[in-house]
Amino acid sequence: MKTVLIVEDDLINARVFSKILTKRGGLEVKHTENVDEVMQIAQARQADVILMDVSLSHSVYQGKPVDGIRITQMLKADPQTADLPIILVTAHAMEGDRENFLKQSGADDYISKPVVDHQQFVDQIMALLPKE
Numbered sequence: 001m002k003t004v005l006i007v008e009d010d011l012i013n014a015r016v017f018s019k020i021l022t023k024r025g026g027l028e029v030k031h032t033e034n035v036d037e038v039m040q041i042a043q044a045r046q047a048d049v050i051l052m053d054v055s056l057s058h059s060v061y062q063g064k065p066v067d068g069i070r071i072t073q074m075l076k077a078d079p080q081t082a083d084l085p086i087i088l089v090t091a092h093a094m095e096g097d098r099e100n101f102l103k104q105s106g107a108d109d110y111i112s113k114p115v116v117d118h119q120q121f122v123d124q125i126m127a128l129l130p131k132e
Contacts (some may be wrong), residue, residue, distance in 0.1 A: 003028040007038050007068065008089070009056045013113065017089075020115070025122040026035050035061040035071060042081040049128050050075070051111075052054060054090035054101060069105045076106035085128035087111055109127035 004027050008014040018029045031049060032038060033056055042049050052068040059066050061074075068088060086107045090097070093112035102110055108128055115121045125129045 001026070002048045003046065004125060005029075005038065005041055005050045006031040007033055007050060007056070007071065008053040009033045010053070011050070013053070013089075016115070017121075020118045020121055021125065024118055025126060026031045027125075034058055035059050035066060038071060039074070039081075042084055043078075045084075047084070048130060049067055049087065049125055051087050051089050051125070052105075052107065053128060054088050054092060056062045069101065072105035074108050085130075087125065087128065088114060103116050 004021050006014050006017050006029060008017065008031065014031045018031065018102060019054055021029050023025045029043060042050065054068040056067050071087065072086050075084060075086060087109040088101050088105060089111045090101065090108045091113040098110045101107065109124060111121065
């Protein structure tokens with residue numbers, strides 16, 4: 001079974017995403033906003049795709065506050081985790097944000113919140129999962 005790691009500081013969003021992914025997508029879900037944990041899960045390959053919130057208000061790495069863009073950059077810069085698909089999730093959905101965030105972070109895709117079309121949400125994630 002494929003696993004999605006949800007990196008999200010809003011518990012309600014995390015719960016909604018979890019429910020959609022398990023019920024509609026038949027996927028396993030992990031959730032954390034602890035950056036060290038995110039790195040460990042990614043390096044141990046315990047997730048097949050990461051849903052990364054762009055603005056993480058509580059996340060700290062090595063004593064410095066970090067956001068989803070920075071965490072994505074770190075994962076993409078590490079040869080061990082560079083090929084792990086990362087989808088940015090954000091409520092910042094202004095004109096040009098998508099291109100900006102993708103370019104800045106090196107992420108593979110972008111989903112804006114709130115997620116309205118649940119099937120499209122699942123399909124977008126499924127499309128990035130490694131094929132068996």
